[in-house]
Structures are given as structure tokens and as C-alpha cells.
Amino acid sequence: MNKRSIAAPIVLVATVLFSLVPLVREGVELPVAEHHLLHAVMLAGAALAGILFVGSPVRGRPGSPAWLLAAMLAPLPAMLLMWPSDYAYLETHAFGHVVEHLGLVGLGFVTGYAGQRYANGIGWAAGLSVVAMAALAAGGYGVGPGGAANVPPAPQAAVPGTTAAAFGEPHVANGAKLFGQNCAVCHGVAGAGGEGPSLRGESARKSLVLAEHWIANPAPPMPKLYPGTLSAQDVADVAGYVETLK
Ligand code: HEC
Numbered sequence: 001m002n003k004r005s006i007a008a009p010i011v012l013v014a015t016v017l018f019s020l021v022p023l024v025r026e027g028v029e030l031p032v033a034e035h036h037l038l039h040a041v042m043l044a045g046a047a048l049a050g051i052l053f054v055g056s057p058v059r060g061r062p063g064s065p066a067w068l069l070a071a072m073l074a075p076l077p078a079m080l081l082m083w084p085s086d087y088a089y090l091e092t093h094a095f096g097h098v099v100e101h102l103g104l105v106g107l108g109f110v111t112g113y114a115g116q117r118y119a120n121g122i123g124w125a126a127g128l129s130v131v132a133m134a135a136l137a138a139g140g141y142g143v144g145p146g147g148a149a150n151v152p153p154a155p156q157a158a159v160p161g162t163t164a165a166a167f168g169e170p171h172v173a174n175g176a177k178l179f180g181q182n183c184a185v186c187h188g189v190a191g192a193g194g195e196g197p198s199l200r201g202e203s204a205r206k207s208l209v210l211a212e213h214w215i216a217n218p219a220p221p222m223p224k225l226y227p228g229t230l231s232a233q234d235v236a237d238v239a240g241y242v243e244t245l246k
Helices: 003-019 032-054 065-073 075-081 084-092 094-118 122-138 153-157 172-182 208-216 232-244
Strands: none
Touching (some): 003 094, 032 094, 065 075, 094 122
């Protein structure tokens, strides 16, 4: 056993353990930029493990072109896995989040391993480029909204346990109107239920703040209407109305 063959599995196991963190830190929401940087760390660890598993192939003829193709293609789904529209769902479901991370680890590994199988050094080049893409995403380039300007501030402030101030005082009458326009199609007239669940007695399940938080950051298939269709005040109003449903 040389040093490399010992290091390869250690790096891989450490990377996989790191990717499982959402399971123990359920509900912790990180800023998007930080999130991308952690993804970059996972990709780096996985690619490094892949490279270490191969080591330095014998000089001379390169490996099969299929390895080169795999090293070039694996980063594409990795980037898609970091697509920002996934955050709302994956971030609120620890399990989905971990599946996403394991996907990144697998693809990072393939990038390093296949590149290195093709020719010595290619694994490093391909691995560095996929890590660089993730790091750039943290800066707001490419796939991910990294800049603070892209993070809607209100839902952050309205995490469970804090006051509802971020969304304003609810005006229930306006909320009823908004509910008819945006929500009744799924939740039924007066929240009796339909494609979406009944919202009767919702106040027993979710406090006003939790309802606001959910409406601002729902999980699919419920559409995210804030910010955009709904303003922060609208979220407060419609949540206030939902709380009145009996
Ligand atoms: C396209 C259909 C659809 C629309 C439109 C929609 N919802 Fe939903 N809503 C759902 C579904 C489906 C769920 C259940 C999702 C889940 O539990 O993962 C849900 C869940 C909820 C919940 C949480 C229920 C609970 O206690 O688990 C609330 C509150 C809610 N919706 C309010 C609203 C409000 C307010 C609007 C309008 C601004 C709205 N919804 C628009 C489909 C929809």
C-alpha cells in the first residue's frame, strides 16, 4: 500500500460525511453564496479522491477517449444540481438536500477519476474547472444567484420564532381577496381543499409567522409567488386570512 492508495478512500469518505451534514443540521438555512462554496468543497474532495484512486497512469498512450468524454460531461449535471430553483425544495427537505450533495460528490468523483484515466493531469484540469465553476457561482456568476441582492430579505427575517414584523400587520380583508385570486384554485374556496390540502384549522398547525414563512418559501408543487406576484404585505395579508379559516 502506498500513500496514495491509503489517502484515496480517506478523502472520499471524508467528503461523503461532509455532504451528509444537512441531516444533522436540519432546517439551517445558509446564504446562497456560502452554500455554493460548500458545494465547491464537496466537488473538490470528490474529484481529488477520483484522481487519487487512479494515481499517475503510465506515460505514453492516452486512455480511451470515453474517459475524456466522461470527464467533460460530468460537470454539466453537477452544475444543474446546483441550479437555484432547487433550493426552495431541497433546502427545506434534509433528505433531498443530501441526495443533491451525494450527486455532486459522485459527479465530482467521475470528473477527477475519468480525466485521470484518460491522461495524467487531465483529472486535475477537469477537477479544478468544475470546482472553479462552483466557486464562481458563489460570486453570482453562471448558474447561481450568489449576490446578496438576489436573496429576498423578508423570509430570512421571518424564520420561526421571530416576530412577523418583516411582513407587516396582516389586513385580512385584502388577504381574502388575494386568496381568491392566487390560492383558491388549489386550496378551494374558503380553503376547503382541492388539489392542495384543506387549510381549515390551519392556525392550529401553523402560527401566523410559520404560515407567512411557508407562503414565502413553499415546497413544490405549491408555487412560490413571493417576491413577484405577492409583495411582503400581501404575504402577511393572505397568511392572516388563512389563519382565520375554520
Ligand atoms: C398549484 C397549487 C397551489 C397553489 C396555487 C397554492 N397552493 Fe398552497 N399548497 C399546495 C400544496 C400541494 C400544498 C401541500 C404541499 C406540501 O405539504 O408539501 C400546499 C400547502 C399550503 C400550506 C401549508 C398547509 C400545511 O399546514 O401543511 C399553506 C398554508 C398554503 N399552501 C397556503 C397557500 C396560499 C396562501 C396560497 C396562495 C398565495 C397557496 N397556498 C397557493 C398547492 C397550492
